[in-house]
Amino acid sequence: MTATGWIDIHAHFSTPSTDEQRHAAWEAMHKLCFMAPHPHVWTPETALASMDRAGVAMQLLSNVPHTHAALRDANTYGATLVADHPSRFGLLAALPSDDPDAALAELDRAGGELSADGWAVSTTYAGVNLSSPSLEPVWAELDRRHATVFVHPDTTALPRLGLPTPLVEVAFDTARTVVAMMYSGVFRRHPDIRFVLAHCGGALPGLSGRIGLLGTEAWVPGAAGITSDEIRAQLGRLYLDTAASGTDANIAAALAMVPADHIVYGTDSGVPCSTEDTIAANIAALRDSTVLDGAQVDHIGSRAFDLLPSAAHRHCGGDPNTTSPAR
16 A cells, blocks of 8 residues: 555655764664664655655655754755755754744744745753743744644653663653643643644543543642643644554544544654554555545545645645745
């Protein structure tokens, strides 16, 4: 089974590197219980070939490096990839969310000269979580722009119990951060930001009922400022991608939290934890779903164009009725 023209909102890219740098990264992965069989290599040519084999029409690329300089360089390189392949690639420009002033400066640069389609953030960046009050100016500007913001879990967390962080920990990291953002009022104050959560929201959909049931109890800090109805409404406005999460177990939990039109196709391609085989198996799981019908699955495949009209504009040859959400 193939994606037959789907749009992938969750695709990673790497900046050019040497064999020595890739080997060092590979050795570091092994020390963190991630037993990749060989060093990871990403090139636009191999990405496009993989997309063609899977039937993916376009990928929205993201990369959130750990330093400001590397982050700016990655955004600049990502923009060149889009310029070289405007109908196949889009850019979700990374924001350094540990420093509001730096984030706002990069938002202006990437939204201007780089023509980013949307934005990518890590749940925690340089020790600062997305629920931090310091980020209020950044959320306010993104809300003003009606931005689409892709939220990826922090993959730098140390492994636990001998298991690699991408296997389990990332799912709970997403859930913890989103719940903290809810209690800090981010979603209430900024309803015009469209947040897209990686990996079908991780553990959040499965926990959403528990949060709704217990989240307003007096023993929960901040509970006095939110009702159960608000919890359900705020979580229900989020978007969830299908990266490594297209099985009925994932989708059924997702549909208990968000409507079907808030599920977006994603692959998590471009990193060692995803292969063409796992991506194909995830597509097959969506195609064989018993909780979604065929029309819903196809709509999931094209949903990213609703969130990122500038990418749709390029892919479709320039529809004058579309505008960029990044400006």
